Amino acid sequence: MIVVIDGPAGSGKSSTARAVAERLKIQFLDSGALYRVATLIYLNSQNNGDSFFDALKESDISFYFKEKKFHVLLNHSxxxxxxxxxxxANAVSTVAAMPEVRAxxxxxxxxxxxSGIYIAxxxxxxxxxxPDAELKFFMIADLDERARRRLSELEAKGEQTTFDEVRKNIEDRDLKDSSRAxxxxxxxxxxxxVNTSGLTFEDQVQMISEHVQQLIAKNA
Structure with missing residues (x-):
């Protein structure tokens, strides 16, 4: 069974999905992380289309969710x-727009x-x-709020950046993501x-958890 949460960058979908998975003891699947690892392969291939697609097909990509973190391994690293x-982050929307990458x-x-129960x-x-997922959510939030959240995440990891840079990155990704063919x-x-601008993190996790629990009970 698969439950999906879609939405623009920084809307809170990844952190919420992780928290729901942890609370309900189900699996978490981070699609954005998979597009990011494809982007890393792209950057390592020096943005060369032919060598990138060859490298992508030949790469060993694996992933798992453990202790509240989605781990991605590229060629066992x-x-x-x-x-x-x-x-x-600055290149992921460009790479994610490629039909070959999406496939x-x-x-x-x-x-x-x-097999199993996933939230992605x-x-x-x-x-x-x-498209046939039994439960779907679409999360949104104010652009400035999304930029503040993403900046806090990056600063916590020691990344050197600014609010304006992060806001511009998200704004550009919104445009690319919504207009790609x-x-x-x-x-x-x-x-x-689900508009997360006016919700606490606990509120949004609780709301989605209740929906998922009802679905699991229905299918039991």
Whole structure:
């Protein structure tokens, strides 16, 4: 079973999905991390299209959720922290817009959820990757609020950046994600809209947890 949370960058979907997974003891799938590892491969291939796609197909990418953290391994090396750096964030929307990359990442995710109960976050999960998901959410928040959240995350990891730089990065990603030709960011017709600007983190986790618990009980 798969539950999906879509929304723009910094809306709180990843942290919320992780918290729900931890609270309900289910699996968490971070689609953004998978696009970030593809972006890391792209940057390491010096932005060369042909060598990038070859490297992507030949890469061994694995992932797991443990102790509240989504771990990603690239060729058996843990890159979970490296993929969160700003130079990766600045390029991820460009890489994620490539149809070949989307097909590759979507295949990884669909294979991962063949068994068990998962909650996943992304931008097009409810519309393109898992259109038949039994429960869908779409999270939004004010741009400045999203920038403050992302800046706090980066500062906690020792990343040197500014509010304006982070805000511009998110604003640019919003535009690219919503206007790309392949699977643009948009709310699925059957998704529950969650505006996190006026909610505490505990409020949004509790609300989504209750919906998921009801679904699990229904399917038991």
């Amino acid at each position: 843990d890159v979970s922290d490296e993929i969160r750096a700003m130079h990766v 590759f990442v979507n295949a990884l995710m669909r294979q991962a959820v063949q 976050d992304g931008r097009d999960l409810g519309t393109a990757v898992f 392949s699977d643009p960011l948009k709310q699925a017709d059957d998704a529950i809209l």
